[in-house]
């Protein structure tokens with residue numbers, strides 16, 4: 061764990077946010093903020109107005125806490141308060157968690173009227189093309205150049221943190237560059253659902269429809285979260301049809317194919333298949349190095365080649381985690397005032413193992429333990445038999461492989477007799493859900509976990 065003091069912590073926070081936020085936002089939210097105290101992993105920050113306090117409470121506190129956890133493994137709590145509010149740390153040793161501040165007035169009920177929020181960093185220029193994303197990249201460029209013509213809708217699917225959002229934003233940026241007056245809208249499926257619900261509550265459905273149906277490009281991220289939302293799906297169906305009929309471009313993303321999303325209406329599934337579905341798979345070693353090199357250059361950090369290779373060798377499945385590892389190494393170097401080297405990187409990333417993932421634990425070891433525990437064979441775990449006495453152990457073995465190793469979904473699928481990554485997602489979800497209620501399963505999985513982590 062790193063020893064953080066108020067000054068270095070604050071310095072690190074403002075440096076990070078000055079890079080990730082656009083200059084106007086950074087100035088608005090951080091300019092007037094003042095760090096007050098950092099005790100017991102709680103950071104108190106004074107901000108000038110209730111609106112600032114609400115914004116910090118809703119958005120920034122969590123983001124800062126995530127950032128610090130990512131780079132140091134330390135879970136901190138951030139509290140934003142007005143200078144006139146009492147300091148919760150002043151009189152007590154125990155840390156009080158902030159009351160949820162109502163943001164009814166600030167959280168503009170017509171959030172669907174907000175301007176497009178495209179992340180400046182997610183452009184084609186900053187996207188590294190490799191084997192796993194080549195097709196997705198080409199399709200993205202094609203629709204950015206000729207929206208509504210080639211592939212409508214364009215549907216990206218694949219594992220977490222592999223660049224789906226990045227490509228969607230890049231399409232938006234490119235289209236705006238070609239046609240500055242184009243109306244581009246990026247939302248997650250959850251924001252779409254929230255906008256829709258709040259439009260009903262505020263009786264502004266007409267406005268909602270006008271807004272969503274008048275865009276030139278609609279980008280909807282993570283549509284697997286439409287599962288279960290019947291009313292939202294209904295509304296989205298009409299939005300989709302209106303845009304499609306007008307030859308407006310629609311781009312969607314999900315962690316799996318449309319027909320694998322549970323409870324997604326058939327008519328949406330069939331529409332989503334009208335265009336082109338492309339998957340994004342994890343980057344190979346060379347691409348991971350190229351991504352790290354680009355990122356380091358963008359941040360003006362110099363890192364020896366062997367250190368880049370070392371980091372690229374540590375994380376193979378998720379680019380967000382790969383970038384997180386690089387950030388962690390950078391932070392470790394700046395906080396310990398030591399230049400970046402491979403041994404420093406090893407030291408910095410060693411602490412990452414707090415997540416419980418062990419580099420020594422492999423999928424075959426997990427399969428072996430699970431097979432013995434349930435008196436089945438390893439061939440059963442890798443096979444296709446659908447009897448319950450085999451299916452459950454197989455799903456448990458996949459679940460534990462996902463939880464306890466850093467292996468990517470496709471890799472896990474491969475090790476289980478060449479199954480698809482969505483089978484692994486499904487197994488993981490199934491077991492995770494059953495663990496909420498099934499006490500026998502809880503006991504068995506806990507025993508296995510304990511044996512494996514011994």
Ligand SMILES: Nc1ncnc2c1ncn2[C@@H]1O[C@H](COP(=O)(O)OP(=O)(O)OP(=O)(O)O)[C@@H](O)[C@H]1O
Nearest residue numbers: 186187188219220221222223224225226351379380
């Ligand atoms: N090919 C790439 N080149 C450069 N950076 C990349 C590339 N792919 C992904 N990244 C970066 O990795 C991070 C995660 O990517 P992104 O958020 O687009 O993933 P995602 O597939 O949308 O994940 P999720 O399923 O969690 O929504 C981002 O910071 C993004 O810029």
